[in-house]
Amino acid sequence: MTRRSWSAWAWGAVGVLAVGALWELYKAFGPADGLVIGATDGDSRSGLRILPRTNDRAMPHVWTMFSRLFDPTSGGATPPLWQTVLQGALLTLGIAAVGWVIGVVVGMAFALIMQRWRIAEWGLLPWIVVSQTVPLIAFAPLVARFGNQIDRSGVPWPEWLSVAVIASYLAFFPVAVGALRGLNSPDAIHLVLMRSYAAGYGKTLRVLRLPAAVPHLLPALRLGAANAVVGTVVAEVSIGMRGGLGRMLLQMAQSASADPALPWAPLFGAVLLGLVAAGSVALLGAGLTKYRRGEAPA
Numbered sequence: 001m002t003r004r005s006w007s008a009w010a011w012g013a014v015g016v017l018a019v020g021a022l023w024e025l026y027k028a029f030g031p032a033d034g035l036v037i038g039a040t041d042g043d044s045r046s047g048l049r050i051l052p053r054t055n056d057r058a059m060p061h062v063w064t065m066f067s068r069l070f071d072p073t074s075g076g077a078t079p080p081l082w083q084t085v086l087q088g089a090l091l092t093l094g095i096a097a098v099g100w101v102i103g104v105v106v107g108m109a110f111a112l113i114m115q116r117w118r119i120a121e122w123g124l125l126p127w128i129v130v131s132q133t134v135p136l137i138a139f140a141p142l143v144a145r146f147g148n149q150i151d152r153s154g155v156p157w158p159e160w161l162s163v164a165v166i167a168s169y170l171a172f173f174p175v176a177v178g179a180l181r182g183l184n185s186p187d188a189i190h191l192v193l194m195r196s197y198a199a200g201y202g203k204t205l206r207v208l209r210l211p212a213a214v215p216h217l218l219p220a221l222r223l224g225a226a227n228a229v230v231g232t233v234v235a236e237v238s239i240g241m242r243g244g245l246g247r248m249l250l251q252m253a254q255s256a257s258a259d260p261a262l263p264w265a266p267l268f269g270a271v272l273l274g275l276v277a278a279g280s281v282a283l284l285g286a287g288l289t290k291y292r293r294g295e296a297p298a
Contacts, residue, residue, distance in 0.1 A: 024062060031051065032053065032054055035051035036048065058260070060261045064261050069081050086269070089269040091160075092244040092270075093229075095167065096231075096273070096277060099168040099228045099231060100168070102167075103167070103168035103172035103228060106176075107179060108176075108179055111183060112183070114176075115180055125180075128177070131173070136231060140234065141238060141239065143162050143235075146162075159241050163241055166238075167235060177220065178223075181216045182212060182213025186209060191208070222282060245266045252266060
């Protein structure tokens, strides 16, 4: 690893430690009942709570949350909590990877169409942007119902595939926008040079536009990977798919009053999944170093 890479890892670790320190500082010095505005007659339930309570039930200590990972999941002979979370995380990661691939294919297809025909960009790009305003929690049941109809018609459609399609809905957007920006990034003088060589659209795309798009596309792919993880977790909750982190979050949240540290374990797993997904895409760009000069931020 280069010195710059080590520096990035070091600052990332400092950021994680800073979040933990801020958590403990607020727990130590914050108001026990949080901060409520608009309460009437001293009843905090009638107001809006803008800061959380600091008791152990609402805010467990950081070390309590991490030590809980090594205790049995639900007592008795059950496996440790970290193992249960790991199993759910692997399932969620696999589904998110499928959703990311679908999102990349769809996003690149939209980008190529919009770059090739300006009228297609005028017609498609506004709808692509508007599509991201649709709440995923409302969109997910529709996809699940559509998948069930396909399955009943005789074509196999497993439940996880519905989750992957929902995840691709979030993943395709940054890819489409980033790829379109990258495909349009070559200077006019370079395009004129390709035309002077009698290069057709296909060769210009392969030799000029796609290499020029790499600095814009790689950050979009990383963002799409993180979005795919978020979409997978939300979809698992929305359609009730068992085995993944989404359903696990919902089930463990119901035990928060008796075991406050329990629901934080799948949350840590989801955060770790997002980092793994984005980091995996970053490894894909290791072989494209010569094209990454002036890489655009995500």
